[in-house]
């Protein structure tokens with residue numbers, strides 16, 4: 001394709017700032033003959049306060065026309081917890097069937113980590129994105145009384161689990177170490193746990209080159225801090241994936257560098273790329289936010305759209321930048337400028 | 346009370362070895378005039394294979410007669426995942442209404458941690474023990490077919506949440522820093538999240554001296570590795586508590602030293618004390634297991650039964666032992682002997 005038609009959702013807080021740098025790098029890395037068209041959408045807290053809307057059917061129809069979506073961050077303390085998360089972020093993931101939530105973790109040389117001894121970290125979490133405890137199933141009775149009961153239902157289907165497990169096996173197969181770890185809690189959540197484990201075992205037979213193992217989610221958090229080098233590809237459910245990818249980000253350089261892709265592999269819907277971090281309202285508008293996570297999300301976006309060379313160029317620029325500059329304090333725009341200069345040259 | 350009538354459940358793998366040392370220290374620390382009676386129960390994999398039983402009504406009736414229960418570890422690879430967990434461990438927690446699952450984390454001087462810079466760690470997690478996703482609610486339809494659906498239902502009641510939140514506030518109030526953090530995921534699990542948050546806010550009004558904050562579980566895992574000193578007391582649901590206490594154990598000296606109490610505060614049922622670690626069948630029978638976590642669980646048991654002086658003596662012995670011996674390799678019995686000698690003197 002010789003054009004990219006991109007939906008841009010800066011969102012709230014630092015979202016605006018980091019997305020600007022992401023676009024800067026994207027423009028700089030694309031070949032001259034690729035036309036980049038962007039359309040900006042004003043989703044987030046401001047629009048919610050003005051109109052009460054988070055994401056309408058018309059919005060979804062409009063977003064659907066794009067090749068991909070780049071998102072900064074959504075969320076603000078002025079909006080009650082859950083409203084934008086459920087009403088926008090999760091609604092979009094579900095509506096566009098973003099069932100592969102891809103979250104790579106790589107500790108680059110020279111980058112600070114809270115772990116002692118600068119361990120080798122280079123793994124990818126494939127988090128299921130459309131099922132599990134995230135479906136919004138459940139409810140409340142006798143709300144606000146001493147007899148209130150609130151339930152949350154984790155919904156897991158063979159269809160949903162198999163497609164993400166298969167995707168993870170294919171990714172493991174394509175990596176040098178070819179190792180896939182299933183993370184769940186099958187000793188307690190036995191209904192969902194058996195489904196995940198049975199499908200994992202079944203699909204494993206189709207990928208004889210991939211070595212496999214299983215960890216309970218609690219044990220996985222231990223290994224993420226004591227032996228992160230043991231991980232190559234991890235596949236896990238929506239909630240466990242949420243938890244362990246924040247921990248993974250923390251140990252591999254911080255959420256300032258953690259990228260993610262919400263992928264619809266069939267291409268029926270546009271995929272969405274976003275930093276793992278939130279809108280960080282405390283530092284918004286000050287030029288302090290690190291746009292690296294957004295730039296790395298742009299790399300995932302490029303790869304998804306078939307621009308592998310350009311994706312690698314962005315990733316190498318980030319590597320070089322982080323390794324050389326270390327922990328020097330730079331503004332959001334300085335980091336973006338440096339990365340744009342690197343990918344252009 | 347001048348006697349302790351203790352149920353002892355060594356269980357599987359290293360359970361046998363570590364419980365022996367726990368009892369050694371318990372005997373050594375108790376005043377001469379306190380009579381310690383123990384009754385051993387053979388729960389675990391061996392009995393399951395021999396009889397098919399995990400925990401019968403008769404077992405529960407017998408256990409109920411004791412003042413407290415000391416457990417080593419339950420679980421063996423020869424038993425399908427979930428059978429002993431649901432059929433024994435969780436069955437006991439639910440039957441004896443162990444709604445306060447207490448898990449202290451303290452990094453002692455000289456003890457190895459995977460975190461750089463030897464941070465100060467001294468906090469307690471109060472994990473709800475009888476609700477949430479652990480209830481076994483849920484099910485499977487069309488099992489084994491491409492149309493299988495498996496659900497897990499997290500059940501949260503005002504009654505269950507309020508009593509554990511209240512317990513946590515009281516514990517925070519009794520500590521020097523008087524700080525309580527609620528950990529949940531109220532932006533996604535909005536039904537349960539609102540219940541937890543509303544009750545937390547309501548009970549907070551009764552404890553004006555306790556400062557409070559809230560973290561999503563994913564963010565909590567970040568702080569546990571980047572700034573564990575920020576935590577004093579944490580209250581959280583059953584599953585989140587399971588996950589973050591393994592991480593907490595890993596950063597504060599490893600699961601070799603992580604103790605826990607499954608507490609029924611009213612005393613209607615005996616409380617149960619156990620190390621956080623599992624049965625570690627790979628090192629069972631070799632005298633390699635560290636009994637420290639079991640010994641620290643004995644300290645929790647002593648405190649629960651009103652032997653505060655003795656509890657402190659055990660904790661101080663462990664502190665001194667860990668600080669002095671550092672990472673020297675010792676057998677299970679050597680550690681137990683050293684601790685018993687310290688508490689006796």
Ligand SMILES: CC(C)[C@H](C(=O)O)[C@@H](O)C(=O)O
Pocket residue numbers: 085086089090242276532533563
């Ligand atoms: C903001 C929230 C809905 C979201 C999630 O829980 O998935 C975030 O934590 C993430 O990891 O993308």
Ligand SMILES: CC(C)[C@H](C(=O)O)[C@@H](O)C(=O)O
Pocket residue numbers: 187188218430431434435587621
């Ligand atoms: C063995 C398992 C049932 C248990 C749990 O999940 O509670 C364990 O992980 C724990 O933390 O005590």
